[in-house]
Every structure is written in C-alpha cells, then in structure tokens.
Amino acid sequence: MSMAGNLRRVTGLGKAGRLRGGVARLTGRRDRVDLSHPARSPLGSAVVNCVSYQDGERVPGGRDLVDTVRRIRRSDEGFVWLGLHEPTDEEFADIADLFDLHPLAVEDAVHAHQRPKVERYDETLFAVFKTVCYVEHQELTATSEVVDTGEIMVFVGHDFVITVRHGRHGSLGPLREELEADAAQLAKGPAAVLHAIADHVVDEYLHVTEAVQADIDQVETDVFAQDGARADPGRIYQLKRELLELKRAVVPLGRPVLDLATRPVRVVDPEIQAYFRDVSDHLLRATEQIAAFDELLNSILQAHLAQVTVAQNEDMRKITAWAAVIAVPTMVCGVYGMNFEHMPELHWRYGYAMVLGVIAAACFVLHRGFRRNNWL
Template identity: 80%
Template sequence: MTMAGNLRKVTGLGRGGGLRRVARLARRRPRVDLSHPARSPLGSSVVNCVTYRDGVRTPQGGDPVDAVERMRERGAGFVWLGLHEPTDQEFAGVADPFDLHPLAVEDAIEAHQRPKVERYGETLFAVFKTVCYVEHEELTATSEVVSTGEIMVFVGQDFVITVRHGRHGSLGPLREGLESDPAQLAKGPSAVLHAIADHVVDEFLSVIEAVQADIDHVETEVFGEHGARVDPGRVYQLKRELLELRRAVVPLGRPLEELATRPIRVVEPEIQAYFRDVADHLLRATEQIAAFDELLNSILQAHLARVTVAQNEDMRKITAWAAIVAVPTMVCGVYGMNFDHMPELGWRYGYGLVIGVIVVACLSLHRGFRRSGWL
C-alpha cells in the first residue's frame, strides 16, 4: 500500500463519515492541546500534519495526503506530523509509509523511556523527557513538585514525526516560533529537532528555578526561630522530586553530545553548532541539580542538628528543675520519718527554719542554673 493510502487511513478528513468517526473518538479521549487556530485534529491521536517548503508553511487548501505527495514529487520541503499518545492501531498507518523501525515504534507507543538518540537506517529516533512544575499553595511531605512526560521524535530526510506523552509539553508555541523564522525552518527537519531539544532544556531550567524557590523557603524555615519544629518529610519530598528531575536531565547529556559532535546524515552540519549550545545549557541544569541535592543534604543535617540541640536544651531544663525539686523532697523525706528523737522536733522555730533553708537552697540552685544557661 502506498504512503498516501496509509496516511488517508489516519488523516481521512473531508468526508462525512471520516469527520463523524473523528468526533466520536474525540469524545472518548481527552482533548489534546491545539493552540493554533489553523490546526485541527486529523485523527484521534493526530494533533497536526503540516508541510513546509523553503521554511514556509504550505497552504492548507486540499487533502493533506495530496500535499505530502506533491512535496515528495518536487523533492523539496518536509512534513511535520504531530501525534499525542497514539495506540498501536493508530500508529500503524504512520509507521509503514515512513518506514519506521518496529523497535522505535514500540518505544514511541509504550513510552517510559530514558532520553536517548538511536539511528535506524536513514531515520533518527530521539527521546526527550519533559518536565513541568506543579503549582502548590504549601509544600507538604506528599506534595507533587515535578511532573514528567515524554516527547519522541522521528527525523528523516523529508519528515519529522513527534509523539508526545503526558498532559504538558505542548509543541504548539514551538511550532509558532519556528514558523515565524522561515530561515531557520528552511534548514530542514534537523532544525525542528534542535528546536524541540532547546525547548525541552529551557523547560528544565524553568522548573529548576521554581524548585529553587521551594528549597529557599524550606531553608529559611529550618534556620528560623522555630526551625526544630519543621517537618523533615518536606525536605525528603524535595529530594525525591529532585531525583525525578535528575532522571529527566542527566541522561540527556550523552545524546546531545552525539548530536553535537558525531556526523549524522539527517542532521545538517550547521545545526550541530546549535546542539552544542543546548548541551551547554543542559550542563548548567545538571550542575544546578547536583548543587540542590547537596544543599538539601546540608539542610537536612542542619535540621537534625537543630533538633538535637533543642532536645539537649530541654533535657538541661528538666535536669535543672529536677535538681531544684530534689531539695524540698529530700528535706521533707527526712523529717517525714517516724522517729521519736530527731533534731529540732521539739523546737518552736524548727518548722520555720526548715522552710527557710529549703527556700534559700532552691533559690541558690535556680540562680546558679540561670547563670550557666540551663534555665
């Protein structure tokens, strides 16, 4: 079956039956992000399918499949097909005409992959982990701080296929930015791959900045007046969320280095310089995450130290008061014994003398403990 026939299965619009089928599928599945008014779903998982020639979006009058055929006949331009969480059946109509490798297709459908770059013949397959900062009014021991998703990218000589997983990481604004710069978009599919990588890394830096605000807030509370009462679970939660962020950021270093240094047929040599810039930004993000992890360790140790100091202060206070109370307890215990012959038992002023001795002894001990800082 030709590429046109397969794409018609996925993008069959313009016919009444196809439109009704798309509407039914759209009601079953959550709606995807369609930020551009000219964009409309081409299927249950297809977000957009656009052809570009000389960096300019081609007119949308006509069937998208016909536009793809005309583009390949002329031998210029490329197709950008965007998908959102496709199923096996939905992706089958796309994999065959673009000659996508079955292993890459399996990874794109199942998701939950590590960031990587793989080459399958004339096609490059890249996986990016996307991150999103989850807004919260107050950080607790169970707060979600970082949410992750994935973007898979297939890059060929005349096509780019993006597969997005997760409810964030929309590529609508990215597409609009590229369309406003035809000179960059005219460099081909590798320019789109660079824009996606740059967009993902910029989101890393934005999330890191937001996480830093949470860390600064916890640090201020730990070193505040009531720092010993801060819940350590909040620090542990930040460390767990930082680990999730690390899993998205750190593994991307080697794929970006490969894109920036190794010759790849579908990546223009001119674009490789742009990948080096993205790799520099990723290195900064990696260093910041490592610094945050060390800072959280220090905050946790400082919190435990403050708890220990507070407990020692409480124990000193308890010990001091126990010593003060021990004086009247001892005197009263001695004079409470039932013996007939005890000193001062028959003396008129004996009771007052004993009470006076107790008061003086207690006041002396209290003053001594105050001077030493125990009270």
C-alpha cells in the same frame, strides 16, 4: 486495499468527509483549528497537526498525508511535520509503514516511559526527551507535587519530522508558531525542528529549576528560623523526591545532546550541530543546578536534624535542672517524715521555720547556678 487507500479511508477524506480514528486524526482539514495549541488541544485525542514546509514556508493544502509525502519526495524539496498526542498502536501502524520507521522505535514511541536517548535507525534518527513542568502550589507540604513529567519522541528523516507527545503538558503548538515565524531557520530542514524541540525542552528545565530554587529557599528560611526545630521535615523529603524526578529527566539527556553536537549524523546538518552545542551548554547548567540543589537539601536536612537534637538536649537539661531543685525539699521532707522519737530540733519552736529556710536557700542556690550555666 493498498496502504495509500487505507490511509485515505481512515483519514475520512472520502465521501463522508469526517475524521474517523487511526491516521484520520493525523491530517485533519485546513478549515479545522490548529489543535497543537495548548488552549485548543483536547487530551485523549491523537490529533495534533500535519503540515508540510518548503523553503521554510508553510505549504497550503496538504489534506492527504500520502499525497503530501509523495509530492515532497518527488520534488525532493521540503519536509512534512506530523504531530501526535498519545497515539495507540492502531493509529500509528500505517504511519510507521509510510515512513519506514523501525519497530523498536515505534514501540517506544507508542508506549512511552523511556529514558532520554538518541538512537539511529538507518536513515532515521529517533530521540526521546523528558519534558518537565513546575506544579504551582500555595504552600509546600509533605505531599505537594512539585514537578510533573512527560515525554516527547521525535522521528527525524530526510523529509519528515514526527513528534509523539505523552503527558499533560509540553504542547509544541507555540514552538511551531515560533519556527514558522523564522523561515530562514525552518528552511534548514527537519534537523532545525529537532534542535528547536531540544532547545525548548532544555529551556523548560531551567525554568523549573528556578521555581524549585524558590521552594528550597523557603524551606531553608523556615529551618533556620528561631523555631526551626519545629519545621516539618516531610517537606524536605518531598522536595528531595521531586528533585530526583527532575534529575531523572535532565541528567540522562547530557550524552545524547553532546553526541548530536559533536558527532556527525546523517540527518543533522553540520550547521545545526553548532546550535546543539548551545543546547548542551544550557543542559549542563541545569544539571549543575540540580546537583547543587541536592547537596543543599542534604545540608538543610542535616541542619534540621542537628537543631532537633540541640532542642532535645536543651529540654533534657531543663528537666534535669528542675529535678535537682525539687530533689532538695523532697530529701528534707523525706527525712523529717520518719517516725523517730529523737530527731534534731524536733521539739524546738523555730525548727519548722528553719527547715523551710534551709530548703528555700538550697533551692535558690541551685536555681541561680543552673541559670548562670544556661540550663534554665
């Protein structure tokens, strides 16, 4: 059976009229809901959307992926946008053949866990973006999850865009709707979709950094409070750990985005490159904020450790001062506890009162001196 026939078979657009695994989940029917929207996209399904565009407008129909691609290539106008969510090797195999995708890029797209990058394979551009999401929490603890990450892989060709999403967030449904509302931008081709995805991902970086800053401000306030030495240092370590996760997503993307903005790329129109320069500026801002947060957390941690050390020194001074005060009566009582027959004032009627007075006077002088020196 030919590849086209195989695609039609797995899409379930024959007699049964149902979607059955593989690429069937990729095309869908026009009467099905748009599963790309976050409120409608069931996790665990590779279905997202498959839509063709011409002059920035969505083309009706397009039930058959192979026929849609053939029509676009025959007219040499428009492009198809195919979206997937965590597809398997089997679901992606026929698509890779149809669009002549490089096996290494296909492997990266299916198995994920890639570093942000942009690679060129002949006429195809392959980009990997790390998506981030701020995890809301009532109170920051030593085990709170602050940043959740995912991935978006994008294949860009002359007449197609394929997006592969991994993770529990980062739906491109709202982005698709925004692009469809701006036909002039969408008419610039697949590179416009690539820019929109990059811009969307980087904007989320900025939103997450703002939310993380609120957590850092709260920790800073708690550390420098009156009882800051009692603050839980585990929260600071947890924030540093989550900030490291955010840093791994943001920082490596700097060079690929800069390349898209400055170096000539066959599938990226020079007009679109100007938009990538704006994305690069936003990304640089996010990178600088993360670096500043890292330095600030180091300073907060050092300040907390210094506060703990000062508090411990104050406790030791108090203990030492009270030990010195108690040492006076202990010494006197120890001397008079000896069983010697001849001792000063042993048989004097007022000797006991005198000893108590000397002890009280000595303790008072020591206590006053320690209080004056802020030891007590």
